[in-house]
Amino acid sequence: MEQVSGLNVQTPAANKGSWRAVFGAPEDAQLHLEIGCGKGDFVVGSASRHPEIFYVAVEREPNVLLMAMEKAQAAGLRNVLFIDADAATLGDVFGKDEIDCIYLNFSDPWPPKKRHKRRLTHENYLRVYDGFLKPGGEIQQKTDNTGLFEFSLCSFSQFGYTLYDVTFDLHATDFDNITTEYERNFAAQGMKIYRCVAKKAK
Numbered sequence: 001m002e003q004v005s006g007l008n009v010q011t012p013a014a015n016k017g018s019w020r021a022v023f024g025a026p027e028d029a030q031l032h033l034e035i036g037c038g039k040g041d042f043v044v045g046s047a048s049r050h051p052e053i054f055y056v057a058v059e060r061e062p063n064v065l066l067m068a069m070e071k072a073q074a075a076g077l078r079n080v081l082f083i084d085a086d087a088a089t090l091g092d093v094f095g096k097d098e099i100d101c102i103y104l105n106f107s108d109p110w111p112p113k114k115r116h117k118r119r120l121t122h123e124n125y126l127r128v129y130d131g132f133l134k135p136g137g138e139i140q141q142k143t144d145n146t147g148l149f150e151f152s153l154c155s156f157s158q159f160g161y162t163l164y165d166v167t168f169d170l171h172a173t174d175f176d177n178i179t180t181e182y183e184r185n186f187a188a189q190g191m192k193i194y195r196c197v198a199k200k201a202k
């Protein structure tokens with residue numbers, strides 16, 4: 001843990017509204033957020049490919065988060081930080097219009113209807129994200145789960161976000177994809193990967 005402690009933000013709410021300054025990034029730099037980053041392949045791959053973009057990755061399972069931070073540390077990345085938190089608390093962590101893009105990769109599907117409120121694309125979560133997603137900002141979702149995907153498309157639309165790039169077979173497209181751990185497992189089992197972009201009005 002000591003080795004990666006510089007990547008783990010212990011009091012994230014103290015950075016509310018000043019994350020770019022925390023990174024030493026220019027004021028107009030892009031700041032992206034991954035929620036439920038798991039073991040970190042996506043955020044580490046993204047941060048390696050885009051050194052000009054700054055990333056914050058959130059994960060509520062400390063052991064999984066540690067693995068993600070170890071990967072970022074091994075890659076020598078300076079443009080990614082990690083937070084051990086639940087998505088529901090992120091309104092305390094990011095300021096109005098602070099985030100350009102949110103990634104929701106293979107979020108837990110919570111299949112029974114009585115658990116739909118736990119889905120990270122439920123209206124209650126979209127309201128939290130809307131507090132810090134800038135106008136014109138995006139939520140990018142990938143999943144293998146048909147029920148979650150259909151629910152999310154409805155949820156984004158009903159919330160007033162515009163849908164783009166909706167695909168039901170991402171791996172059959174020429175999209176320049178960065179895969180996650182879950183994505184590789186599901187694809188290896190022959191499952192189709194769904195993706196969409198939901199855009200907030202300018």
Ligand SMILES: C[S@@+](CC[C@H](N)C(=O)[O-])C[C@H]1O[C@@H](n2cnc3c(N)ncnc32)[C@H](O)[C@@H]1O
Pocket residue numbers: 035036037038039058059060061064085086087088105106107108180181182183
């Ligand atoms: C199915 S895994 C997917 C992990 C990774 N994104 C991937 O695609 O390989 C979902 C992850 O989201 C995390 N998670 C679920 N709900 C969360 C919440 N409310 N806040 C933060 N993390 C959450 C879980 O702990 C888990 O690591």
